[in-house]
Amino acid sequence: QVQLVESGGGLVQAGGSLRLSCAASGIILRINIMEWYLQAPGKQRELVASISSGGSTNYVDSVKGRFTISRDNAKTAVYLQMNSLKPEDTAVYYCHMRTLYGGIDYWGKGTLVTVSS
Numbered sequence: 001q002v003q004l005v006e007s008g009g010g011l012v013q014a015g016g017s018l019r020l021s022c023a024a025s026g027i028i029l030r031i032n033i034m035e036w037y038l039q040a041p042g043k044q045r046e047l048v049a050s051i052s053s054g055g056s057t058n059y060v061d062s063v064k065g066r067f068t069i070s071r072d073n074a075k076t077a078v079y080l081q082m083n084s085l086k087p088e089d090t091a092v093y094y095c096h097m098r099t100l101y102g103g104i105d106y107w108g109k110g111t112l113v114t115v116s117s
Helices: none
Strands: 003-007 010-013 018-025 031-039 046-051 057-059 067-072 077-082 091-099 105-107 111-116
Touching (some): 018 031, 018 111, 031 077, 046 067, 077 091
Antiparallel strands (some): 031 091
16 A cells, blocks of 8 residues: 655745655555645645656746755655745645556645745
């Protein structure tokens, strides 16, 4: 049974920083894409950042220059460094991984980030 476990969420003041972590446990096939999504209250889940197996990264415009996604393939883990946080970044953040072969999707249960003004 594969599980993704996120950590690092919490309450922070505007302008502060948080580092989210997501680690996979269980029998893990080779992972292609690792991503972070967010879901704000009353809104749909949306992609924040992604990183390919080769290390190529993509970000939604609203977090460019503030967030950095990284991965550790040996640990099957993905991280999201969030700087200069804004109240509008408040959301539940989910990690997502897709296997290279078979395109199997795994999701974490989410970690809450709250940014106070």
